Amino acid sequence: QVELVESGGGLVQTGGSLRLSCAASGGTFSSYALGWFRQAPGKEREFVAAVSRSSVKTDYGDSVKGRFTASRDNAKNTVYLQMASLKPEDTAVYYCAARTIGRLYYIPRLTSEYTYWGQGTQVTVST
Numbered sequence: 001q002v003e004l005v006e007s008g009g010g011l012v013q014t015g016g017s018l019r020l021s022c023a024a025s026g027g028t029f030s031s032y033a034l035g036w037f038r039q040a041p042g043k044e045r046e047f048v049a050a051v052s053r054s055s056v057k058t059d060y061g062d063s064v065k066g067r068f069t070a071s072r073d074n075a076k077n078t079v080y081l082q083m084a085s086l087k088p089e090d091t092a093v094y095y096c097a098a099r100t101i102g103r104l105y106y107i108p109r110l111t112s113e114y115t116y117w118g119q120g121t122q123v124t125v126s127t
Contacts, residue, residue, distance in 0.1 A: 002027040009121030020081040022096030038092035054104035093120040
């Protein structure tokens, strides 16, 4: 049973920064591609960022490119999302996701491509 637990969300002012963490247990972390998604009230879940199994490749949604950075630490079974220059439109529940994958460099971008999901952490950016 794979479990993903996000942390690090909270309330921040426009222009501020936050770092989200997602700790995994119960599986083989090094075999996962890892993603971050977000969902605002009344909207569909949106791709934010992802890290390949190899850690070499990352990918980002257009709305966060240049502001967010995804990374992983296989020794700690943890994936991170460093968020900077936050905007009110970044307000959402942020979810981490994982899937076992053989390809080292593939970046899944669709929710349907992921098997495991965390419970989410709220990020609120005030004006």
